[in-house]
Amino acid sequence: MPHRILVTILTMAICIQAQAGQGAASSQDTLPPKPTQTQEVSRSRSGTDTSRPLNRVAGDSTMPVRRDSLTILGVGDIMLGTDFPKKEYLPPDDGANLLKPVQSYIREADIAFGNLEGTFLSGDHPGKKCKDSLVCYAFKMPDHYARYLTEAGFDVMSVANNHINDFGLKGSRNTVEVLEREGIRYAGLSFCPTTVFRVDDLTIGFTAFAPNTGTLDINDHASAARIVRALDSVCDIVIVSFHGGAEGATQTHVTRQDETFVGENRGNPYRFARAVIDAGADVVFGHGPHVTRAIDLYRDRLICYSLGNFATYGRFNLSGVSGIAPMVTVNVNRKGEFQSALVRSIRQPGEGGPVIDGEQRALKELIQLTRTDIPETPLLISMDGNVRKKPGAGECPECGKARKDANTPEKVTKRSGLTSGRE
Numbered sequence: 001m002p003h004r005i006l007v008t009i010l011t012m013a014i015c016i017q018a019q020a021g022q023g024a025a026s027s028q029d030t031l032p033p034k035p036t037q038t039q040e041v042s043r044s045r046s047g048t049d050t051s052r053p054l055n056r057v058a059g060d061s062t063m064p065v066r067r068d069s070l071t072i073l074g075v076g077d078i079m080l081g082t083d084f085p086k087k088e089y090l091p092p093d094d095g096a097n098l099l100k101p102v103q104s105y106i107r108e109a110d111i112a113f114g115n116l117e118g119t120f121l122s123g124d125h126p127g128k129k130c131k132d133s134l135v136c137y138a139f140k141m142p143d144h145y146a147r148y149l150t151e152a153g154f155d156v157m158s159v160a161n162n163h164i165n166d167f168g169l170k171g172s173r174n175t176v177e178v179l180e181r182e183g184i185r186y187a188g189l190s191f192c193p194t195t196v197f198r199v200d201d202l203t204i205g206f207t208a209f210a211p212n213t214g215t216l217d218i219n220d221h222a223s224a225a226r227i228v229r230a231l232d233s234v235c236d237i238v239i240v241s242f243h244g245g246a247e248g249a250t251q252t253h254v255t256r257q258d259e260t261f262v263g264e265n266r267g268n269p270y271r272f273a274r275a276v277i278d279a280g281a282d283v284v285f286g287h288g289p290h291v292t293r294a295i296d297l298y299r300d301r302l303i304c305y306s307l308g309n310f311a312t313y314g315r316f317n318l319s320g321v322s323g324i325a326p327m328v329t330v331n332v333n334r335k336g337e338f339q340s341a342l343v344r345s346i347r348q349p350g351e352g353g354p355v356i357d358g359e360q361r362a363l364k365e366l367i368q369l370t371r372t373d374i375p376e377t378p379l380l381i382s383m384d385g386n387v388r389k390k391p392g393a394g395e396c397p398e399c400g401k402a403r404k405d406a407n408t409p410e411k412v413t414k415r416s417g418l419t420s421g422r423e
């Protein structure tokens with residue numbers, strides 16, 4: 001279903017000059033400017049954009065209708081095939097049909113999010129230095145593959161992960177330029193830390209974190225909180241993504257501890273999610289372990305700890321739990337509070353590409369892991385995929401002060417630009 005997105009110009013997606021070899025970014029360099037102008041983009045799901053400047057005045061009949069709720073779909077890692085180290089790793093039909101089996105579900109949501117696990121970079125380019133290019137994983141999708149994301153219905157992508165630098169600064173810069181041309185919002189790099197856009201009358205902020213060079217640092221919770229708090233001061237709803245946690249089929253559990261993989265600190269997803277929600281995040285989507293993990297609700301905000309491998313063609317281990325993943329669509333009110341969610345299961349047969357899983361294996365895995373790892377969660381997950389708060393579930397004990405009265409305007413500082421964050 002087509003939907004209208006009001007995209008902010010001169011907002012938080014403004015890219016500052018990047019320096020080669022930069023480490024994880026500090027919040028001092030990434031605090032967003034205030035949005036100053038908007039443009040109305042009427043984007044059809046065919047991927048064609050038509051734009052015109054939009055001047056909002058009081059009483060103007062073009063003012064967007066008030067939204068009382070919003071649906072946000074989150075999926076995990078997306079890598080649509082790579083022509084490095086050889087073109088045989090690209091999918092049949094040049095990738096045009098890879099997302100078609102699940103396209104209708106993606107397009108249902110008001111906002112569709114995924115983690116772009118790799119770069120867009122056409123042509124021959126040297127990848128990162130590898131001892132053996134046949135076992136070293138560097139992902140480079142042809143530029144025109146970005147069109148498949150637009151056609152499928154994706155609106156916003158995280159580029160904060162361990163593969164965005166596979167082809168150096170040239171690869172990461174080209175990737176964001178390609179996404180820009182397609183009208184897909186993105187965030188998570190030190191030179192493109194955050195983005196702001198609008199859906200009808202709601203202003204949406206997005207940012208992303210990872211433990212990798214050139215990304216916003218998942219291990220610096222104080223800086224992450226400052227970035228989120230700045231977004232929260234100008235947005236109605238803030239979405240945060242993180243690429244964190246140890247990798248592999250045995251890493252399905254939320255440990256509530258720092259997690260390492262090949263000697264790298266991949267963060268503490270449990271603590272990180274709570275830190276950004278305390279700062280003002282409304283939905284938190286995790287990915288990175290390449291498997292499904294539990295979901296949780298903290299301060300009436302949904303956390304998905306790992307959304308697994310969603311569309312990863314050719315170079316991923318897709319056996320067992322690595323080949324199944326959830327598609328999570330969360331419904332929030334205009335204050336960002338969780339109302340309900342729906343979990344659909346996909347599987348990736350053969351070399352990869354998502355199809356609906358009639359056996360609901362990812363849903364079953366998610367239910368079991370949530371019971372095991374987050375037994376105190378106020379969420380009730382049904383076998384039909386519906387997620388709701390348990391009857392009588394109220395504010396969690398560690399949340400501190402009760403939330404503001406429903407009649408008190410939530411996030412009253414949004415338009416004034418004052419410091420916000422959850423109290």
